[in-house]
Amino acid sequence: MPSLLRVDDVTVAFGGRKALDGAGLLAERGQVTGLIGPNGAGKSTLFDVVCGLRRPQSGQVLLDGRDVTRSSPTRRARYGLARTFQRLELFGRLSVRDNLLVGAELGSGRRRAGQIADELLERLELTGVAGDVADTLPTGSARLVEVGRALAAQPALLLLDEPAAGQDSEETERFASLLRAVAAEGTAVVLVEHDMSLVMSVCDQVYVLDLGKIISSGPPDVIRRDETVLAAYLGEA
Ligand SMILES: Nc1ncnc2c1ncn2[C@@H]1O[C@H](COP(=O)(O)OP(=O)(O)OP(=O)(O)O)[C@@H](O)[C@H]1O
Numbered sequence: 122m123p124s125l126l127r128v129d130d131v132t133v134a135f136g137g138r139k140a141l142d143g144a145g146l147l148a149e150r151g152q153v154t155g156l157i158g159p160n161g162a163g164k165s166t167l168f169d170v171v172c173g174l175r176r177p178q179s180g181q182v183l184l185d186g187r188d189v190t191r192s193s194p195t196r197r198a199r200y201g202l203a204r205t206f207q208r209l210e211l212f213g214r215l216s217v218r219d220n221l222l223v224g225a226e227l228g229s230g231r232r233r234a235g236q237i238a239d240e241l242l243e244r245l246e247l248t249g250v251a252g253d254v255a256d257t258l259p260t261g262s263a264r265l266v267e268v269g270r271a272l273a274a275q276p277a278l279l280l281l282d283e284p285a286a287g288q289d290s291e292e293t294e295r296f297a298s299l300l301r302a303v304a305a306e307g308t309a310v311v312l313v314e315h316d317m318s319l320v321m322s323v324c325d326q327v328y329v330l331d332l333g334k335i336i337s338s339g340p341p342d343v344i345r346r347d348e349t350v351l352a353a354y355l356g357e358a
């Protein structure tokens with residue numbers, strides 16, 4: 122079986138500067154794959170390439186063995202891709218439940234949407250704020266709603282861009298078990314996150330991006346001790 126996501130040798134340049142320079146990675150069903158790296162490394166740009174918001178100058182994106190490099194974001198969503206954004210992109214004036222409904226209708230149509238939304242509200246412990254307007258939520262819960270909207274589409278591949286930013290430590294701990302559970306159901310999760318303890322505790326594999334190139338990859342235990350990775354982060358400071 123091919124990897125659910127395969128990114129090969131992707132290059133994206135903004136003007137003369139390469140935000141991605143031959144980057145690639147694999148994400149497998151049932152696993153959480155981490156993508157880490159200093160600010161400006163190219164993580165969000167890689168997500169944009171995977172979901173179809175940005176066309177790379179070269180390289181390929183394969184979903185379940187299918188070349189989608191030139192497919193629209195809508196088509197990729199139909200193939201089972203969902204994502205969240207680093208800068209929250211909730212429907213701010215809709216309620217929490219309606220935000221989840223939008224995701225659920227994308228994934229399974231109207232008929233089951235209500236049921237899916239309500240199950241997710243419970244799973245994410247958002248039932249208490251189901252009727253609240255999204256804009257009024259603190260960042261931590263707003264991020265959870267965005268994850269909920271993505272999950273409501275019942276994705277095969279879930280891309281999360283800094284989902285724990287703004288969560289307190291208790292929220293982050295609950296979020297870690299949610300991610301493990303989602304992966305255990307067979308979803309391929311790709312996690313971009315600066316919270317290293319979250320990354321190291323939930324990821325099966327970690328890729329390290331620096332200046333647009335993957336400089337290291339492997340299980341958390343290996344990445345934690347990798348000199349190249351430490352140097353990249355020290356260079357940032
Ligand atoms: N639309 C754009 N136009 C020009 N340059 C861009 C654009 N988007 C990103 N860049 C540049 O590309 C590089 C990679 O940015 P990207 O946002 O992908 O990094 P990142 O790893 O997600 O960083 P962070 O951890 O801060 O979110 C940066 O140098 C950034 O300034």
Ligand SMILES: [Mg+2]
Nearest residue numbers: 164165166207
């Ligand atoms: Mg980013």
